[in-house]
Amino acid sequence: MEYKAFNETLLNKIGGKENISGLTHCMTRMRFKLKDESKAKTDEIKQMAGVVTVVQSGGQYQVVVGNHVADVYKEFVQVAGIQTDDSSEMEEDKPKGVLNNFIDIVSSIFTPIISVLMASGMIKGLLALLTAFSLLDKTSGIYLILNATGDGLFYFFPIFLGYTAAKKFGGKPFLGMAIGAALVYPTIVTANSGAGESLLTLFQGTAIESPIYVTFFGIPVILMSYTSSVIPIIAATYMASKVEGFFERIIPRAIRSFFVAFLTLLVTVPLTFLVIGPLTTWVGLIIGQGLSTAYEFSPIIAGTLIGGFWQIFIMFGLHWGFIPIALNNYATLGFDVVVMAGLATPLAMAGVTLAIFFKTKDRKLKEISLPAFLSAVFGITEPALYGVTLPRKKAFYATSVATAIAGGIMGIFKTRVYINGGTGIFAIPRFINPETGIDNSVIGFVVAIASAFVLGFVFTYFYAYSTKDDQSNVNEKLDEQLEEEEQVNGELGQNVMYNLATPISGDIVPLSEVEDNAFSIGLLGKGIAIMPSEGKVFAPADGSVTTLFPTHHAIGITTTDGIEVLIHVGMDTVNLDGRHFSPKVKQGDIVKKGQLLLEFDKEGIQKEGYSVITPVIISNTNQYLDILETSNKEMTQVGDEDFITVIA
Template identity: 55%
Template sequence: MKYEQLAKDIIANVGGKENVSSVVHCITRLRFRLKDEGKANTDVLKNMDGVVTVMKSGGQYQVVIGNHVPDVYKTVVELGGFQTQSPVEEESGKKQGVFNSFIDIISSIFTPVLGVMAASGMIKGFNALFVSLGLYANTSGTYSILNAVGDAIFYFFPIFLGYTAIKKFGGSHFIGMAIGAALVYPALSGLTAGDPKYTLFEGTMFASPIHITFLGMPVILMSYASSVIPIILAAYFGAKVENWFKKIVPDVVKAFLVPFFTLLVVVPLTFLVIGPVATWAGQLLGQFTLLIYNLSPIIAGLFLGAFWQVFVIFGLHWGLVPLAINNVATLGFDSILATIFAASFAQTGAVLGVWLKTKQQKLKTLSIPAFISGIFGVTEPAIYGITLPMKKPFIISCIGAAVGGAIAGFAGVKGYIIGGLGIFGLPSYIHPENGVGSDFIASVIGILVAFVIGFVLTYLFGVSKDKNAAETTVKTTVEAKTTQMKVENLVIASPFNGEAMPLSEIKDAAFASGVLGKGLAIEPSEGKLYSPVSGTVSVLFPTNHAIGITTDDGAELLIHIGMDTVQLNGKHFTAHIAQGARVEKGQILIDFDIEAIKAAGYPVTTPVVITNYDQYKLVTTDKKQIKAGDLLIQA
């Protein structure tokens, strides 16, 4: 590990891991809560290579690291055996709302397995393709081995999700895996053979044959292979039960008695209640989504196709992915993801239009790799680097995706596996028994139409013809006043209205010393942060009190609203952008309540610094009173 020695030294000099109650990180520093701060060797830490300084505030022992603090934090957590906690969970404390919480849970659970899931889907798809082309038979050893490779993650999906889900809910990884493994234990599937003892809920849509009982209670045996909902719920309850047992079991036997009691409680509970109820709910949900689709597949395709990329940008697509996985598991096919399959190709077509039409060398250079990655379904470079900042190409790509989705809806395209992205997703539409058919053909037509629409409309209407305006001006709107500026040197505008001052005058030693970056501080008179440059949001801390922007010229800008305001847990801060977003100079990025922040005991004096200052010869303004948009720093 790159920061292993640094992490070891930090742990040792904060009094050892037994002196650490918790540790999280913010944008520049590790924030320890120590049992006894007197045991920490502050002077040693301050003089340590890799440590900027040490500060104590708000009951926290802060070890200032700099921009690479996430990597140091990860190593500290691994070496110290501390519970991993995200800054959001530990420090923000603000309520996200039910829907946002759901999206966060789903994304956290599925993101770690999406890569191997896509790879496995590609193997399954190509295996089906090669059989349909007659390259080998589905009775051959080649087919069987490749099918095992491609099918394993899907069959044993509860084990994988058991790991990621219980990790999200704060439980032990291997307990989650053990719960998932119990759900797909092979010997249980053989118990359904023969006549049942009796049928539970006979005569209803939930009629269930009972073959076995647990302590006299009926167990409804179901197939949990490839299932999603049961293991997520089981992992949630498993984490709660485990943490409860941790509180009451003595430390000397905790290592084996906690998992012992947790598994004894959660696994039977899952088979008796969680599994059957969740499975029935999943079946109903799959039937419901299919019903809606069947009522108007064209409208469904238009809507999902048009807004899929918007959903992806805001992370809302995670609410649909589990439905698709659930449909494949319960119905054997899915029509939801089929309607959005054309979206990446529409986006790629738009990039091709930009590439061929634009006169800007920078855009041409960016378009080539974005086009190549887009063909394989990775559209983030295209969206964030090209089409979204230009606006028109992004809108055109949504139009192309809508038409492609409508074609898929009209043709009733079905996907039989959750396969790869881009062109690697095509095998998903090959019927596992009938081979290449109407689903595959219609999906090809849909993506071609979407690609052509994205390309042609962007080429004709999506790229400005005014080369000079596109290359040399940046539009800045501040207080309804628009100015234009030729972009030649590095120019950082003031992000606030307020009073500028040297960094040395602020109370935070890390920023005042200049080791975190060179620049100025501003005492804002208005609770609005405007983007001082055009560029990309490289860092947006979850509590919205600090933001990092990488300019189009490569400068790395850090703006930290107030001193120690991370302790407000995001209260009084509202962000209008997300990490990774493209921003333009003068755009409002964050609103904050100055009076409320001061009333809570925190100053709002804000450092505005260039962290890679060694690459520039910086000149700062000598103005005291400054307005948003005024020149602040220049190289």
């Protein structure tokens, strides 16, 4: 534990665990509620290495530690052995809109298990590869054990999803697991196998013809195959969370711990077998068959479109929407054609980043592009996407074109992917047909990713990238000149100045006049404060949103030049829990200078007794020679004036 010694000392000096009645954290500080603040050794805490200062305000004992507060907080909770409200953790904003909600739900359910999901898929892919080349017999003990290792997760998938889905929907995770276990219970699986004689057949002669083997109080139960299924357990767990909430409200507290779980399972599991399971399975089957039919109608067009837009799907998180569809297709159809075309994207990015590595003269870009290339080859695309291709639009487009062509090639071969698993070059075993071995699917994918890599490299090296596109060293001749001066004089002979635009209109207030020592004496960095004239915050420069606190009162921007800007709206406004704040971006977004980041209700904040004075500081001040503030008394035009000048 990186901060264990620090946290042990802090816990001792603050009066021990028994003196803490509450603990949260914000952007830079741990906010304690102490039973007796006089027990805390404030002067000694201020002198601790790693503590910026201590602020006692609003009934809180605030220990300012800096931007790494989240890591310190997590370890302090473990060291102290205390329970805290999960809402105190840094979480992403709750999404707005149907699509955003859907993506948020899917990503929250699948993210915790995505690594083991890929690992299991890679084991299955390895076995498919070994058996395809007759290197391993399916009857051997090695195969049986490794197959159980790779297939166990998929067979009992509803149990795993029951846990993560229940957490997402606010239910008890073990109730979700219990529902999932019921769906894959051996007796149910055996009854659904059709070994016995059916009692009757429903919907005879239709696409959803269903033989009935069991009844529930005389009601026919349409048994489906729920092993490896996705949609039924998610829908059932959502239903269970609502049922559980209902019983939590009406059952007396004295017997709630037993009866809530009892009644929730008693209601939800039969409903799942009778209604939820069959309906969701049919819906998933219809979606899968519809997509498969569309693909078969024109596999080249389908592959080209999905491949061409795949990295855009990744950017906006839309690729999460394809995951349950693909997993459902594996379970119902035995293969998938939806995510297939997107699997060439990592190799296209690898080709693009390698071309930039060879062509660029920018030392910083070389340092970024080489590891980004290696990561992309093995299927990790984020370093290449956000660090190399996205900031250079032509390179980004080159990736899309190369992937689109690769998708079209897979369409020509009518490629299919049979299992979930690795990406990049590790995706090859996913295309091995478990019945026939290596066929057109494998050949098509190998040809496609090789083409994506070569085309990405050629397009970028000869057409899509120029050294003029990079702005970190705008003047190459100046860079060479500075290198010569370093060699001759042993020191840098010229300073570089970066100008930040005004993020908020209003009256300028010296940072020293802010009623918070952490800001007023510059402990968190140099900067300036503004008394806002309107409730809008704009980006002071091009960059990315590196921090957006859940209560939305503060936002951190890292500019393309590496300057870390913290904009903190109001004093102690973290206590508002997000009231009066409306973010227009989310953490991780790429933003442009002058883009609206945040809106806030200035009057509403003031009515609740909080100051709206807004410090704007450079968090990494110690990396620069100086920080110069504007000499103006008022900033009326957002984005135009030179608000802060950073000298490097």
